[in-house]
């Protein structure tokens with residue numbers, strides 16, 4: 001009787017089909033917010049990130065939401081690690097329905113002081129890694145005639161700020177990659193979109209506040225009020241769950257004709 005009751009409850013409340021997603025940078029900030037939302041909606045997940053707490057974060061999510069959550073510490077600067085992570089993930093979880101290219105780093109300095117290795121790292125993680133991961137999931141998505149790719153770009157994929165040469169170049173590149181793959185994926189049921197947030201309070205932004213203070217020679221409070229939020233009509237950080245909800249919307253049936261879009265969630269920053 002008990003098992004019959006459980007079975008009928010499961011049929012009623014569990015999603016009809018479990019979806020599977022890979023989220024890069026899924027163990028911190030925005031990526032972790034997206035992972036939490038997806039897990040709460042019944043997704044099985046592969047979370048990639050360099051946080052030492054990665055395995056514990058995955059175990060906690062798996063337990064809390066009764067889904068499978070696998071951790072990978074693949075270094076996105078190494079294309080072979082990306083392709084191995086994806087083939088191993090496909091073997092464990094089945095093909096990925098959703099890929100979220102979210103991992104990213106930032107560095108702030110005037111061009112003549114901008115270290116070459118920081119340029120290479122930012123282009124590598126924020127742009128090239130997305131190319132390699134899209135390429136690796138593409139064959140499976142194409143064969144299944146279904147897939148959703150969500151690239152976490154930035155308002156800096158649409159407009160520039162001084163001292164962020166590599167980041168702005170990488171994010172503009174990611175918006176370009178999004179458009180090209182949207183065109184290539186249309187015939188195969190694959191949508192590809194970019195989410196372009198304004199400032200979101202995460203470890204990446206916390207570090208930027210102190211870096212910007214040094215670059216501009218001002219206090220951290222002035223960085224937040226006079227630089228970060230100054231261009232936004234709504235002078236607030238966007239909450240992580242708001243980005244997660246938008247990403248989740250892009251995985252659903254109602255968004256199946258949204259593709260090639262750069263969706264701003266930036267307090268009106270890019271309305272200028």
Ligand code: NAD
Nearest residue numbers: 025028029030049050075076102103104154199200202204
């Ligand atoms: P975060 O620092 O909290 O998380 C970044 C993640 O990327 C971490 O999990 C980290 O381990 C991972 N990562 C970094 N280098 C890696 C590597 N070589 N290999 C594998 N993983 C690596 O940052 P966040 O603020 O959550 O940013 C997430 C994304 O959102 C980034 O692409 C960022 O550019 C973008 N974004 C953030 C904001 C914001 O205000 N926070 C605004 C616009 C866009």
